[in-house]
Amino acid sequence: MSYPGYGQPPPQQGGYYQQQPPPPQQYGAPPPAQGQYYQQPPQGYGQQPPPPSQQYGAPPAYGNPPPYGAPPPQQYGAPLPQPYGAAPPPGQYYPPPQQGAYGAPPPPPQQYGAQQGYGQPPPQQPYGQQQQPYGQPPPQQYPPYGQHFPPTPASLGYGAPQIIAYNGDAEAHGLRSAMKGFGTDEKALMRILATKDPLQINTIRDAYSRLHRRDLIADIKSETGSWFEAGLVALARGPLQNDVHLLREAMSGIGTKEKALNDVLLGRTNADINAIKGEYHRVFHRRLEDDVRGDLSMKTERHFLIVLGAQRAEDSAPIVKAEIDRDVNDLYGATEGKTGTDELKVCSILSTRNDNQIRAIAYEYQQKYARNLEDVIRREFSGHMEDALLFQLRNAVDKFMHQATLLEDAMAGAGTKDYLLVSRVVRFHWDRNHMANVRGAYEKRYRRNLASRIKGETSGDYEQLMLACIGEQV
Known part of the structure; x- marks a missing residue:
């Protein structure tokens, strides 16, 4: 049995079959959020799957996938601008409300009583309070990365022991x-x-x-x-x-x-x-x-x-434009902008930012320097550190596509890397909805069904177990 939708376009729910993509994003547009390759995956573990919902920044239409770090085309319907200091929803990043296309004339000055926008001077303070010095930026609206935000819950099976309504x-x-x-x-x-x-x-x-x-x-x-x-x-x-x-x-x-x-x-x-x-x-x-x-x-x-050290920004930490720009400048200064490479600066940024922030950093780096951050890492690093940094970047840019490539990596070349194939298939299988998206990403990238690929690399009970783990009926 295969997952629904194989071989035919699924409903237009924000998945990877889409109509003609909209025009490319302009400078200052929000970086994409990760989409889903299957909006209605099969029901898993006796629970109803979440209802389909269109995701802003879902992957582009069926075809050759873009290189890692290149954002997919923007979905129809950009998010509304937020007031300065308001936290955007997780996975989204709001540009300055008044910012237009690159090179456009600056917006008119803000009128008294108008809603304050990104980058505007701080509002007039009540009489008797200390005034903000002229020309200095407004106070920091958010705590440093990862601090004072609700922690991301542990994955299923990693948290405290739970009593469930199940008798084994x-x-x-x-x-x-x-x-x-x-x-x-x-x-x-x-x-x-x-x-x-x-x-x-x-x-x-x-x-x-x-x-x-x-x-x-x-x-x-x-x-x-x-x-x-x-x-x-x-x-x-x-x-x-x-x-x-x-x-x-x-x-x-x-x-x-x-x-x-x-x-x-x-x-x-x-x-x-x-x-x-x-x-x-x-x-x-x-x-x-x-x-x-x-x-x-x-x-x-x-x-x-x-x-x-477990000091990553929590998933609830918002994306702040000034901090993203700072990280982009730091990455450039640690790699292309100097002789030699400040390896630990790059490692620190990619190891302490959450996925949404890393995705925004990769997008802004491409916009500012017209170079793919993945290509920069390939030029500046080698060996295990290069592999680890690329893993962190790709995992943030498109988790499902990255995991699809990990499965292919375990089967590509002469002989099967069985140790990796077993560990990766079992790891991804714990969430059936997640596995359905990995299968969709695999088919999109490699133009073949993951089940048929596994059949060609395994045999016997081993083959049947791997197929059962990806959701096939055995």
């Missing part, structure tokens, strides 16, 4: 029956484990231990093998435990699995990073920061320690 006893008995006695019922294992959300998985694992006095992970390892076993174990662990085991495996032995570090740690919210650090210490009795420090070196080590 039947699934626990089903798993034991599938592995008890002679032979193993692989399809029963897939059917139970590949269709549950993180909270249900935790409930099933606890029920298995309570009812059968056995460890579910150990039983799976004893009854299965190869990459089929790896996929089932990743599912049974749940997203948080699987992340910490991936990190430990990536830093154990000779060498470092750098892509695994990128996958688990980059682009995560502060709440998720803190949950990963706490679980890593609980499971392995080691500080994650110490292991990263011992496994990486020089400025790449400092880059990942900034990430582990």
Whole structure:
């Protein structure tokens, strides 16, 4: 079974099939927000999907995708201007209300009693209060990046334990029956484990231990093998435990699995990073920061320690034009504007801004310097640091398209990178609506169905498990 809409245009809801795109954006127009490739993905985990809604700045019409960092065409209907100091909704960025096309004459001076706009002098203060010095900018309206804004909630499975209206006893008995006695019922294992959300998985694992006095992970390892076993174990662990085991495996032995570090740690919210650090210490009795420090070196080590500091701007932090311009100037001064590169300045900006802010920075950099920020990073960096910075940038510009390219990266070239394919498919599968968008992005970029691509790279029970994780009926 495939997701609805494959092979035919979906309704005009802001997805990737659109009519003729509007004219290109002008200087000063708001940078695009991430869109969705599927507005009505299949219902997942017994919950109704959110109603379709057109998103400002959705990806452009079906065709060759633009390079990362290049904004998609603006959707019809620009947002209304906001008063100076008002926080725009998350994912949107408002230009100055009076600002016109680049090179247009300045607006007339504001009249007394008119609504104050972006960049206008501060309103007249009551008699007896200190006046703002002439010619100086108005006071900062927002706190520094990421401070004093509501925190982004942890992802499902990363927060505090929750009691849910779900009893996993039947699934626990089903798993034991599938592995008890002679032979193993692989399809029963897939059917139970590949269709549950993180909270249900935790409930099933606890029920298995309570009812059968056995460890579910150990039983799976004893009854299965190869990459089929790896996929089932990743599912049974749940997203948080699987992340910490991936990190430990990536830093154990000779060498470092750098892509695994990128996958688990980059682009995560502060709440998720803190949950990963706490679980890593609980499971392995080691500080994650110490292991990263011992496994990486020089400025790449400092880059990942900034990430582990969990100081990203929360998703609720607004986009402030003056701060975006400052970051654009700092990025230019750290890369193209000087001899040599200030690597840590670039790492700090991309590791402490939220996705909406990074997307606005990439857009404004292109507008101001007529160069793609991704190309700048490619010229100025190399090795693991280049890969990590590109990961952070691409994840912010278009998360679904970026994750589609990660899946292709695991299957491209000679041989399949099974370790990456299993970990990435399982990670994306925890949210069915999210997976539907990744599948849509994959088909748009590579002109083929993700399921057929996986079939060409895998076989047997391993193939069936990966297909079940992306939503195929097996």
